[in-house]
Amino acid sequence: xxxxISQAQLHFLEGGSLDLMGEGQESYQPIKFNDLxxxxxxxxxxxxxxxxxxxxxxxxxxxxxxADSIIPLDVKILGSVYTVEIQAATYAKFxxxxxxxxAKSRGSQYKFKTRGVDPQGEMVASVKExxxxxxxxxxxxxxxxxxxxxxxxxxxDPVTQRAISVAYMIKRQGIAKTNFWSNTTRDMTKIxxxxxxxxxxxxxxxxxxx
Numbered sequence: 001x002x003x004x005i006s007q008a009q010l011h012f013l014e015g016g017s018l019d020l021m022g023e024g025q026e027s028y029q030p031i032k033f034n035d036l037x038x039x040x041x042x043x044x045x046x047x048x049x050x051x052x053x054x055x056x057x058x059x060x061x062x063x064x065x066x067a068d069s070i071i072p073l074d075v076k077i078l079g080s081v082y083t084v085e086i087q088a089a090t091y092a093k094f095x096x097x098x099x100x101x102x103a104k105s106r107g108s109q110y111k112f113k114t115r116g117v118d119p120q121g122e123m124v125a126s127v128k129e130x131x132x133x134x135x136x137x138x139x140x141x142x143x144x145x146x147x148x149x150x151x152x153x154x155x156x157d158p159v160t161q162r163a164i165s166v167a168y169m170i171k172r173q174g175i176a177k178t179n180f181w182s183n184t185t186r187d188m189t190k191i192x193x194x195x196x197x198x199x200x201x202x203x204x205x206x207x208x209x210x
Contacts, residue, residue, distance in 0.1 A: 036082060037075050039199035043192055044072030044084045050184045051086070055095070058178035066092060096181040101174025108177060117167045119160065127170075128163035 052067050069089035076083045098106035102115050117124060 033082065035202040036196065036199045037077065039195050040075045040082055040084045043195055044086060047086055047188055048072050050188065051181060054180040054184045058180045065089065066095065092181060094175060095178055098177030099175040101172050103172045104174050106174040106176055112171045115171060117164055117171065119164055123167045124163045127166045128159055131159055131163055
């Protein structure tokens with residue numbers, strides 16, 4: 001069966017038996033992707049900025065220190081692989097995808113482990129901190145309390161009672177998804193493709209003209 005010219009070309013290329021005139025391989029320099037690395041750094045910073053803007057638009061900007069926790073890390077180079085990561089608080093995924101409540105589904109893969117609320121648990125403490133910071137609530141502090149009185153006050157003071165109620169309702173109703181991260185990722189995809197394509201062209205041209 002006759003072989004095509006393209007098949008023959010592939011055979012010789014694979015075998016490395018082509019007899020060519022010109023420069024040897026030693027005269028060629030590997031491409032340095034300096035602009036690619038700089039572009040990745042820029043894209044990570046832009047991604048972080050847009051995540052913050054998307055979070056603010058979703059009216060979740062008061063969710064603790066989430067916005068401040070979103071930061072770009074340094075570009076990592078491992079051989080020919082260039083990567084950059086965005087760091088954020090763990091609960092960013094819950095704000096993005098939502099959490100199902102025990103009485104109301106939010107269409108999320110995440111669910112609360114229990115229905116009950118621990119008055120001295122982390123969730124109540126977090127809600128209490130939010131109420132004091134964002135809700136305009138204040139509490140009177142009584143001095144010289146006994147250990148028993150302090151423990152009782154932690155549960156009976158108005159701010160804590162309000163925090164317990166809010167925490168209970170959050171577990172009951174769940175947390176609505178914001179899609180702030182997924183929407184930003186979608187919007188960034190086209191930008192990343194264009195910018196990385198430009199950076200690659202710059203690095204190739206710079207290598208050729210050297």
